[in-house]
Amino acid sequence: MTNLRNLFRIKLTNKILLRLMLVMALVGIADTTYLTTDYFFGTGIKCLLLEGCEVVLTSPYSKMFRIPLAFFGLGFYMLIFVLVSAADIYESKLVHKAILLAGTIGFLFSLYFLYLQVFVIQALCIYCLTSLFSSTVIFGAGVVLYRRGRAL
Amino acid sequence: MTKNNQLFSRIVFLGIFVLAVILVFWIGRAISQKGDDATIAGNFEKGKAVLVEYADFQCPACGLYYPLVKQLKEEFGDKMELTYKHFPLRSIHKNADLAARASEAALLQGKFWEMHSMLYEKQSEWSNSDQALSLFTAYAMSIGIDRTRFMADVESDVVKDKVNRDYQDGLGLRVNGTPTFFLNGKKIINPRSYDEFKKLIQDQINK
Numbered sequence: 001m002t003n004l005r006n007l008f009r010i011k012l013t014n015k016i017l018l019r020l021m022l023v024m025a026l027v028g029i030a031d032t033t034y035l036t037t038d039y040f041f042g043t044g045i046k047c048l049l050l051e052g053c054e055v056v057l058t059s060p061y062s063k064m065f066r067i068p069l070a071f072f073g074l075g076f077y078m079l080i081f082v083l084v085s086a087a088d089i090y091e092s093k094l095v096h097k098a099i100l101l102a103g104t105i106g107f108l109f110s111l112y113f114l115y116l117q118v119f120v121i122q123a124l125c126i127y128c129l130t131s132l133f134s135s136t137v138i139f140g141a142g143v144v145l146y147r148r149g150r151a152l
Numbered sequence: 153m154t155k156n157n158q159l160f161s162r163i164v165f166l167g168i169f170v171l172a173v174i175l176v177f178w179i180g181r182a183i184s185q186k187g188d189d190a191t192i193a194g195n196f197e198k199g200k201a202v203l204v205e206y207a208d209f210q211c212p213a214c215g216l217y218y219p220l221v222k223q224l225k226e227e228f229g230d231k232m233e234l235t236y237k238h239f240p241l242r243s244i245h246k247n248a249d250l251a252a253r254a255s256e257a258a259l260l261q262g263k264f265w266e267m268h269s270m271l272y273e274k275q276s277e278w279s280n281s282d283q284a285l286s287l288f289t290a291y292a293m294s295i296g297i298d299r300t301r302f303m304a305d306v307e308s309d310v311v312k313d314k315v316n317r318d319y320q321d322g323l324g325l326r327v328n329g330t331p332t333f334f335l336n337g338k339k340i341i342n343p344r345s346y347d348e349f350k351k352l353i354q355d356q357i358n359k
Contacts, residue, residue, distance in 0.1 A: 026169060033173040078166060085162040089155045123212070 014148065017141045021084045021099075024134040024141075028077035031130045035070035061116050069113070073131055076106050080138055093149045096142075103135070103142035110135040192325065192337040201232045201356040204334040206239040206318075206327045209251035209271045210279050213342075214331045218272040220346050224353060231357050236268060238318040239330050247284040250306070252315045254288040257305035258297055266295040 062069055079102055087095040110132040117124050196202055205221060207214040225234050238256075240248035251271050258267030270291045271278075278287045285306070292302045305311055322332070325339070333340050336356055343349035 029166070029170060030173050033170055034177055037174055037177050074170075078170075081166050082159075082163060085159055089158045089162075 014145060015088070017145055018084055018088045021138050021141045022081060022088070024137045025077045025081040025084060028131055028134040028138075029074060029081065031127050031134070032070045032073035032077060035127055036068060036074055039068040039070060061113075061121060070127075076102070076109075077134075080106070087145070096146050096149045099138075100142045100146040103139040106135045107139035191339070192334050194337055196336045198359070199231065199357055201228065201353045202235070202336050203232060203353065204235045204237060204337075205331050206237045206322045206325075206333075207331040208238075208240050208245055208248045209255065209268075210245035210248040210275065211241060211330045212275075215272055215275045217331050217342070218269075220349055222269070223346060224349060227350065228353060228357070232353055236264075237322060238315045239322040239327055239332070240315065240319065241330060245279070247278060247281065249315065250284055251278070251288065252318075253306045253311050254285075254292065254302075256311040256314050257302050257308075258292060258295075260305050260311070261297050261301065263292075263295055263297055267292065267297075270295060 064072065080099070083095055083099045083102060086092070087099060113128055114132055117128060192204060194202070203221075203224070205217075207217075221234065225232060236255075238252040240252050242249050255264055255267045255271060258264050271288075274287070274291065278284045281287060288306075289299060289302060293299055325332075325334070331342065333342065335352060340352060343352060
């Protein structure tokens with residue numbers, strides 16, 4: 001009975017973790033969709049109340065192969081959304097592994113971008129920091145899920 | 153609902169979500185552009201482009217546009233008239249107002265554009281400095297401006313009024329960020345690249 005209850009508790013918490021990851025993926029998707037759309041059809045760079053973004057987003061580091069990084073970010077968050085949904089629905093450990101792998105890659109990239117902003121470009125962009133936040137939460141939740149999966 | 157269907161419906165939701173974000177962005181953009189009807193009145197000569205820039209010397213985006221505008225002026229020469237208007241964002245740029253006044257003080261000695269270039273080229277040096285005035289004085293002297301007169305002019309009412317007038321004009325034209333460009337009186341969306349900017353000017357000249 002205790003075991004059953006424990007199992008139930010873990011499952012419930014896993015559900016919450018997965019939901020949290022879904023929300024974070026949606027935050028990331030909104031963030032990167034905005035930046036990608038702005039890149040292609042935007043109103044141009046300007047200094048408004050919050051600055052730094054224009055410097056970061058027009059720096060040579062904001063693109064790879066002439067494609068804005070935000071576009072890759074969008075792809076990443078969509079992949080996370082699909083993977084997390086799959087983990088939620090199929091409850092497969094293999095998917096947990098895939099989430100951990102993707103989450104780690106995303107997190108490492110975000111850290112690298114933070115390094116670029118702080119030490120190379122020397123300007124911070126709020127949209128990039130939002131993405132760092134969501135990728136960190138996804139990575140953290142991914143690690144917890146994976147470890148629980150192994151413990152089960 | 154089968155598991156596959158569940159996953160499918162989530163993917164559909166994802167698609168709708170992305171489209172909704174794009175839609176919100178487009179609506180926001182349309183609304184902000186609707187407010188951009190303000191124009192600068194004037195008789196514009198045919199075959200000539202008049203570019204008015206509302207800018208802040210301390211704004212990084214203006215710093216990014218500076219080389220572009222300079223190159224445009226070099227390329228089009230007399231066919232493009234360039235007017236620089238001050239729009240110092242005083243609340244976020246502590247030295248912007250002083251920089252604007254320094255350029256106006258330089259104008260009184262016929263060296264506005266030299267000072268303008270100097271301020272943008274050395275933007276990172278003075279932006280957060282507590283010694284901005286001494287830096288500006290040094291820049292002024294390096295381009296042959298009389299120091300004593302410059303120091304007095306920076307603090308003069310004539311110069312202060314000029315900067316304030318530009319700023320008020322900008323507010324009247326619904327300038328809400330810098331740089332904001334008006335091409336032959338019409339506010340334009342900031343071009344993304346030199347080529348895009350060049351094309352806009354060229355099209356205006358060809359009209």
